[in-house]
Amino acid sequence: MSQCSILACQVSVPETRSCDDRDNHVDRISELISQKLSVQCSDLVVLPELSTVEYSRQSFSILKSLAETLDGRSVRVWQEVAKKYSCHIVFGMPRIQDDQYRISQIVIDSNGNVGGYYDKLHMCQYGASMEKDFFSRGESLHIFSINNIRFSPIICYDIRMPELSRTLTLDHSVDCILHSGAYFRDESFDSWKAFVTTRSMENQIYLLSLNRAGVDFGQSMFASPWTDQRSPIIMLDDTAECFERFTVSSDCIRAIRRNYTFLADKLNHYEAL
Numbered sequence: 338m339s340q341c342s343i344l345a346c347q348v349s350v351p352e353t354r355s356c357d358d359r360d361n362h363v364d365r366i367s368e369l370i371s372q373k374l375s376v377q378c379s380d381l382v383v384l385p386e387l388s389t390v391e392y393s394r395q396s397f398s399i400l401k402s403l404a405e406t407l408d409g410r411s412v413r414v415w416q417e418v419a420k421k422y423s424c425h426i427v428f429g430m431p432r433i434q435d436d437q438y439r440i441s442q443i444v445i446d447s448n449g450n451v452g453g454y455y456d457k458l459h460m461c462q463y464g465a466s467m468e469k470d471f472f473s474r475g476e477s478l479h480i481f482s483i484n485n486i487r488f489s490p491i492i493c494y495d496i497r498m499p500e501l502s503r504t505l506t507l508d509h510s511v512d513c514i515l516h517s518g519a520y521f522r523d524e525s526f527d528s529w530k531a532f533v534t535t536r537s538m539e540n541q542i543y544l545l546s547l548n549r550a551g552v553d554f555g556q557s558m559f560a561s562p563w564t565d566q567r568s569p570i571i572m573l574d575d576t577a578e579c580f581e582r583f584t585v586s587s588d589c590i591r592a593i594r595r596n597y598t599f600l601a602d603k604l605n606h607y608e609a610l
Contacts, residue, residue: 339587345573350392381427386457389430439474455478543590545557563596
C-alpha cells in the first residue's frame with residue numbers, strides 16, 4: 338500500500354502593501370507550520386493560492402514589488418522548512434518571469450529543492466476577482482510523486498473546467514489534486530463545494546480544496562474518491578486559521594474504482610455519437 342500524509346494549512350493573509358508586509362507574514366506562517374511539524378511530521382504541506390500576498394486590487398497594483406522569482410525570499414524560507422523537516426511544501430505566490438506575472442503554486446521537495454511550479458491556467462474575472470487585469474495564464478501542468486502517490490496542483494477557478502481534472506486523471510494518472518484557492522464570499526462562493534464533490538467523485542480521486550482563512554474566506558475541504566454519509570467531505574473551519582492532517586491511500590482509490598466502475602465503463606470516444 339502507498340500512502341501520503343498531508344498537512345493542510347488554512348492560513349490568514351493580512352494586508353500586504355510592501356515587501357516588509359509580505360516577508361513578515363511569510364515568516365509568521367513558516368514559524369507556525371514549523372511548530373506543527375516539530376510535533377508531528379507530514380509528507381506534504383499545502384498552502385492556499387497566493388499565500389504570500391493579500392488578494393486585492395491594491396496588492397496586485399504593486400506586483401512589481403511583491404511578485405518574486407523562484408530564487409526569491411519566500412521560496413528560500415520554505416526551502417529551509419522543507420529541508421529541516423524532510424517534507425514537500427506546495428505554496429502559492431505571484432511569480433514574475435519575462436516581465437509577466439503568474440499566479441503560481443511552487444513545489445519544493447523534501448531536500449529543499451524547487452521541484453517545479455504550476456501557473457494558473459484560467460484567469461477569473463467576475464465577483465471579487467480581477468485577475469485578467471494583472472496576470473498572464475499558465476501554459477503547462479505539473480505532476481509530482483510522494484511515496485508513489487501522484488499529485489498535481491490546480492488553482493481556484495481551474496476546478497470549474499472539467500477537462501483539466503479529467504486530463505490529470507486519465508492522461509497523467511494523478512491520485513490527488515491539490516486545489517488551492519482564494520475563495521472570497523461573493524455570489525459564486527456557495528457553488529464551490531459542488532465542484533469539489535463532483536470532480537473528486539467523477540474522477541475517483543482525492544481532492545484537497547484549500548482556501549485562505551478569514552471572515553471573507555474559509556471553508557476549505559477534503560474529498561475522498563467516494564463521498565456519502567459514511568465518508569462525507571471533511572470541512573475545515575468556517576473562517577478561522579486551522580491546520581488539519583489527512584491521509585491519501587492508493588489502496589482506497591483501487592477499492593473505490595473496483596466497487597464503482599465509472600472509469601472502466603466510460604466509452605473511449607463520445608464525439609461520433
